[in-house]
Amino acid sequence: MAKEEGLISMAILSDPTLGLLIETGSKKMTASHIKTLMMKTDIFQYGSREDNKDELLRSRLVGARAAADAGDDEARRALLSFVEGLVQQMISKNPFSSDWLDDLRERLRADGLDLEATVQGKPGRAQRRYQLLPTEPTPVALPQEITALEGELAARGYTIALNHYRHAVDGLVNKKYESANGDLRAALEDLATRLAEDHTGYQRALDGKTGQPSANQGGRVVRHLIDGRYIPEKDGGKLLDGLWSMTHTNGSHPGQSDAEEARFRMQVVTAVARFLLKHFPATP
Numbered sequence: 001m002a003k004e005e006g007l008i009s010m011a012i013l014s015d016p017t018l019g020l021l022i023e024t025g026s027k028k029m030t031a032s033h034i035k036t037l038m039m040k041t042d043i044f045q046y047g048s049r050e051d052n053k054d055e056l057l058r059s060r061l062v063g064a065r066a067a068a069d070a071g072d073d074e075a076r077r078a079l080l081s082f083v084e085g086l087v088q089q090m091i092s093k094n095p096f097s098s099d100w101l102d103d104l105r106e107r108l109r110a111d112g113l114d115l116e117a118t119v120q121g122k123p124g125r126a127q128r129r130y131q132l133l134p135t136e137p138t139p140v141a142l143p144q145e146i147t148a149l150e151g152e153l154a155a156r157g158y159t160i161a162l163n164h165y166r167h168a169v170d171g172l173v174n175k176k177y178e179s180a181n182g183d184l185r186a187a188l189e190d191l192a193t194r195l196a197e198d199h200t201g202y203q204r205a206l207d208g209k210t211g212q213p214s215a216n217q218g219g220r221v222v223r224h225l226i227d228g229r230y231i232p233e234k235d236g237g238k239l240l241d242g243l244w245s246m247t248h249t250n251g252s253h254p255g256q257s258d259a260e261e262a263r264f265r266m267q268v269v270t271a272v273a274r275f276l277l278k279h280f281p282a283t284p
Contacts, residue, residue, distance in 0.1 A: 012068055013079065017107040018061050021083065024100050026053040028090050037089065041081040042074070080113075080132045087115065087130045108132070114148040135270070149270055152277050153191070161190040165273075168266065177262035184269045185247040189218035191273055192240070195280045196221050200230050218244055236275060243272050 013021075025034060031053050038044040038060055046067055047059030061082070067075035087101070105115050114133045133148040147169075153162040164187035171180030196202035202224055204217055222244045224230075226237040247265070 012076070012111065013061070013065055013083070013113075014107070014111050017104070017111055018058075018065070020100070020104055020107055021061065021086065022054055022057045024090070024104070025057050025086055028093070029053075029086075031056060033089070037085050038082065041078055041085050043078040043082045046075060046078070083108075084130050084132055091128065091130070109135070116148065116151065135274070147270070149274055149277075152274070156194075156277075156282055158191060158194050161187045161194065161273075164190060168269075172262055172266055175259065177258060180262045181247070181265055184265055185218070188244065188247060188269050188273065189216075189221070191276060192225065192244075193217055193221045195276055196225055196230070198283065199280045200225070200228060231276075231279060236279065240272060240276070243268060 034053060034056055035044065043060050043064050046063035049055040049059035061079065064075045064079040064082075068079055087104070091101070108115050112135050114135055116131050116133050117128050118131065133151055135148050150162060150165065153165065164183045168180045168183035168187060171177065171183060193202070193204065197204070202221060205220060222241055226233055226241060231237045231240060247269070
């Protein structure tokens with residue numbers, strides 16, 4: 001499947017990331033365990049070298065990456081599944097020796113991926129599970145994958161912001177660029193408002209006639225966060241203010257937005273939304 005011009009490219013692993021995976025896997029796993037994991041994640045088919053553990057790993061990882069880069073979605077899934085499995089096995093084997101994990105996380109972030117840990121299972125038998133989540137939406141519909149931002153919005157119960165964001169992704173993928181821009185603006189507005197309500201005591205302005213929260217609260221809530229110093233002006237405040245202003249240009253006017261502009265907005269709004277979520281951590 002060929003990549004479509006103007007859309008966000010699929011996250012793929014860089015040479016530095018593969019190098020670290022090969023080095024770590026070779027040192028910490030037996031050849032037998034490596035082969036078993038490769039068969040479980042369906043990556044064994046993408047290479048043939050077995051001279052040593054380094055080549056066993058290198059041939060499959062590089063082969064799967066080449067196939068994924070050519071548009072093979074199954075190869076991409078296999079590659080990412082193998083990385084998740086490799087991390088899971090090494091952490092389970094020795095949870096107190098994970099210095100390499102911080103390096104791996106940083107390299108994965110540079111590739112557009114977050115390695116997220118979640119706790120699954122009943123109390124007393126819970127296990128930490130690792131999952132790779134793209135930091136940006138991909139142009140290919142992969143039901144098994146969600147973006148890191150979508151996962152965070154869902155976890156916090158910010159369903160309105162989540163729905164707007166998903167509509168924006170759908171608009172971008174289906175070349176409805178003005179629609180995507182409008183949904184991104186709505187997602188950013190609702191997220192900022194929910195965070196302000198949850199963390200700063202912000203109250204939405206009410207419509208004088210209906211008594212219901214009025215629409216278009218974005219500018220008011222952005223000023224509240226900055227003027228109240230909940231977000232330092234020079235440490236994210238100006239960025240948020242500028243982005244909010246920018247989302248009002250070429251938003252819903254037909255013919256005034258193109259793929260490049262919509263893609264840029266998607267990337268920036270995604271990044272700022274994740275910044276806001278990190279700045280205002282989830283309450284216990």
